[in-house]
Amino acid sequence: MCSGITPRVLTFVIIILTQCNEPWSVLVNTQEMTCIIRDKNFTDFQDCGIRLDKQKGSVLNLTIKLLQLPVTNCMVHLDILHLAKSKEPRIVYQGDWEGCEFLRNRRRFKFLSMIYDPILTYTNINHTCPYWVGGEHDLHVTNFPAGKIHAPIPIPIGQYKLITQYFVDKILRHEIWFTFKAS
Numbered sequence: 001m002c003s004g005i006t007p008r009v010l011t012f013v014i015i016i017l018t019q020c021n022e023p024w025s026v027l028v029n030t031q032e033m034t035c036i037i038r039d040k041n042f043t044d045f046q047d048c049g050i051r052l053d054k055q056k057g058s059v060l061n062l063t064i065k066l067l068q069l070p071v072t073n074c075m076v077h078l079d080i081l082h083l084a085k086s087k088e089p090r091i092v093y094q095g096d097w098e099g100c101e102f103l104r105n106r107r108r109f110k111f112l113s114m115i116y117d118p119i120l121t122y123t124n125i126n127h128t129c130p131y132w133v134g135g136e137h138d139l140h141v142t143n144f145p146a147g148k149i150h151a152p153i154p155i156p157i158g159q160y161k162l163i164t165q166y167f168v169d170k171i172l173r174h175e176i177w178f179t180f181k182a183s
Helices: 007-019 101-106 110-122
Strands: 027-037 043-053 057-066 075-082 088-100 138-146 158-168 169-181
Touching: 027 043, 027 057, 043 169, 075 101, 075 110, 088 101, 088 110, 110 138
Parallel strands: none
Antiparallel strands: 027 169, 043 057, 057 138, 075 088, 075 158, 158 169
């Protein structure tokens, strides 16, 4: 097996590639973003939303204030669900990653890197743990294009929900949910 590619990721890619005529030609339009605090003593969302910018179109902005520092570990759980009109949502992908390890060696986590790399130039979440974020303790994603952008991974056309959950010290601290349409 290739380094960093689990059987689950390989199965996901094979399923997706068989359903796409032209992989990576799909446009993604993020329609909604929801931030959920699960531990008010740990996290505060100061900004969470998609806005219309006159010059850039729809942009996504997120500011997370960390209230307990330093952050030395962060398990990230990711679900990608296909939302069929008349059926239960279908789990397209599920995965867990140690966030600090991912930021230490992104090449080892190829699938997650394909999702993270387009965001990299719009965020200060770009180094490994511990997370102090210099003198300030806010994590930012600023003016990320939420309108029609090319999908970073091959996906079939349809409506999706991407759910991310963040665990620090094995406790669920917050979640961020995205609803998007691939066309």
